[in-house]
Amino acid sequence: MPPDSLITKKLRSNIKASCSSCGLRELCLPVGLDEQEVRALDHLINQRHKIRRGEHLHRAGLDFHSLHVVRTGFFKTYVLQEDGREQVTGFHMPGEVLGLDAISADTHTCNAVALEDSEVCELPFAKLEGIGRTIPSLMHHFHKIMSREIVRERGMLLLGGMKAGERLVAFLLNLSHRFARRGYSPLDFNLRMTREEIGSYLGLKLETISRAFSRLQEDGLINVNNKRIRLNDIDHLRRQYGSSSCE
Amino acid sequence: MPPDSLITKKLRSNIKASCSSCGLRELCLPVGLDEQEVRALDHLINQRHKIRRGEHLHRAGLDFHSLHVVRTGFFKTYVLQEDGREQVTGFHMPGEVLGLDAISADTHTCNAVALEDSEVCELPFAKLEGIGRTIPSLMHHFHKIMSREIVRERGMLLLGGMKAGERLVAFLLNLSHRFARRGYSPLDFNLRMTREEIGSYLGLKLETISRAFSRLQEDGLINVNNKRIRLNDIDHLRRQYGSSSCE
DNA sequence: CGAAATATTGAAGTTATTCAACTGGAGTGG
DNA sequence: CCACTCCAGTTGAATAACTTCAATATTTCG
Numbered sequence: 147m148p149p150d151s152l153i154t155k156k157l158r159s160n161i162k163a164s165c166s167s168c169g170l171r172e173l174c175l176p177v178g179l180d181e182q183e184v185r186a187l188d189h190l191i192n193q194r195h196k197i198r199r200g201e202h203l204h205r206a207g208l209d210f211h212s213l214h215v216v217r218t219g220f221f222k223t224y225v226l227q228e229d230g231r232e233q234v235t236g237f238h239m240p241g242e243v244l245g246l247d248a249i250s251a252d253t254h255t256c257n258a259v260a261l262e263d264s265e266v267c268e269l270p271f272a273k274l275e276g277i278g279r280t281i282p283s284l285m286h287h288f289h290k291i292m293s294r295e296i297v298r299e300r301g302m303l304l305l306g307g308m309k310a311g312e313r314l315v316a317f318l319l320n321l322s323h324r325f326a327r328r329g330y331s332p333l334d335f336n337l338r339m340t341r342e343e344i345g346s347y348l349g350l351k352l353e354t355i356s357r358a359f360s361r362l363q364e365d366g367l368i369n370v371n372n373k374r375i376r377l378n379d380i381d382h383l384r385r386q387y388g389s390s391s392c393e
Numbered sequence: 394m395p396p397d398s399l400i401t402k403k404l405r406s407n408i409k410a411s412c413s414s415c416g417l418r419e420l421c422l423p424v425g426l427d428e429q430e431v432r433a434l435d436h437l438i439n440q441r442h443k444i445r446r447g448e449h450l451h452r453a454g455l456d457f458h459s460l461h462v463v464r465t466g467f468f469k470t471y472v473l474q475e476d477g478r479e480q481v482t483g484f485h486m487p488g489e490v491l492g493l494d495a496i497s498a499d500t501h502t503c504n505a506v507a508l509e510d511s512e513v514c515e516l517p518f519a520k521l522e523g524i525g526r527t528i529p530s531l532m533h534h535f536h537k538i539m540s541r542e543i544v545r546e547r548g549m550l551l552l553g554g555m556k557a558g559e560r561l562v563a564f565l566l567n568l569s570h571r572f573a574r575r576g577y578s579p580l581d582f583n584l585r586m587t588r589e590e591i592g593s594y595l596g597l598k599l600e601t602i603s604r605a606f607s608r609l610q611e612d613g614l615i616n617v618n619n620k621r622i623r624l625n626d627i628d629h630l631r632r633q634y635g636s637s638s639c640e
Numbered sequence: 641c642g643a644a645a646t647a648t649t650g651a652a653g654t655t656a657t658t659c660a661a662c663t664g665g666a667g668t669g670g
Numbered sequence: 671c672c673a674c675t676c677c678a679g680t681t682g683a684a685t686a687a688c689t690t691c692a693a694t695a696t697t698t699c700g
Contacts, residue, residue: 225551227551227554231554233551233553235547247543249536249539249540250544251537255544255547256547275529275533278532279526279529285522285525285526289496289522289539292493292496292539292540292543293493293494296494296497296542296546299547299549299550300482300494300546302550303480303549303594303596304474306596307474307478310656340678342679346553346554347550349550349552349554350656351657352678353657353658353679353681354655356679356681357656357681359679359680360680360681372664372665372678556688557687587645588647588648589646598688599646599647600648600649600690601688603649604648604649606647606648607648619647619696619697
């Protein structure tokens, strides 16, 4: 892990953000708001920050002040267990909000690290609650976002009864769906994370992930070339393995 | 499953609820509110409902209007998978809020059934958002509750790397902690759910749960007598197996 | 009391993990 | 440019863990 200790204090390249002109409007907080309301949101957003690959956005235990929305790039969240093992808790792409877990105790409960050069918009949480009071639709939408996060986490529970291959397919379908919503190909994409990180997230060992990939390729369902994945028969994948393709 | 279809429409024994005089004040929504604010909350809460053992509070797919706080009793939430398997998503005791997952799409995403005769307070969600606008501390506390739910669900992910016995211990420690907060013994309690429901929740088969119980008893760490559990050496349990004792 | 549901336990079978060897690519420095 | 190293990934064989099937015991509840 590179020495990037004080990133949270010394964030570089701070750009004034603007929701009004942001390409993520339809995926992000502003969904369903009218012009005037989006302008109010512009005042809320402090600034954008660039986070380079390998740098942390926040670490478990630090004070919580702001939520962050991924604008570009890709993040991993994880916690360190007592025994030192790293448990991955999620992967996050543009439009998704980071830090919702920290509201509960005003302290971050997980670490967030960029898996590629990324940009985030900072949302001071106190300010969000303030503006929310005057824009009910914004507050309501924020509640939906928090609720969606609860549903997302719950989705992981559903993997409980599945076998390794099924879990991996559910994971791939989930990624596929999220890429599609962002305008990328749902059939052909690059994994940003290692086999070990996938395994940690799914509760499997890296070797098991590797074998499951090989097996799916043998069966002709996908093509794997290192991090590059191609889904050859997405309908078959959907039918055969659960429906965890939802967001 | 008993025929109790229209429960949500025909809830029985509706009592006017009052937070001001409720024993759960320190566990529930009113935490940290002053007298006046709690009285405002009294207006928010529609009524209490009695739900008998085996009856459903809500079912997946139904429209969402109200959150419910467990006042007395014990609930299980679960989803039905395509293949008909029942996946348990949580167990809920007094002071805990049900329905947070439903905000996301104005539709319940899970079923909630009472595992013993229970009572819930109904919180119409639109009304909660309205009153929250005038009582910032209430709104803020509500956000903390949602966030806590996210952390709770995430906690389940941490079981990913654990073995059957460890998962079960984590589960028991979690129950123990929640009982303690409610004034019950953390060392000696009654399970309200079956081995199969525990297994479903933890991603294990009922036989595995049964064996894990037997093993823990052989080792002298707990006493099991059907649903009655006694933790003989809680420190040892805590040390040996993760720290999932948090709420 | 008797039927149905729940729980326990054993033995066999499956699946995932562990340990270990090996491959291939990215980056380094001579 | 090549040799070298490091890291990620793949694969095989042995082991451990969990599940499945099956038989039996116990509890719950009408």
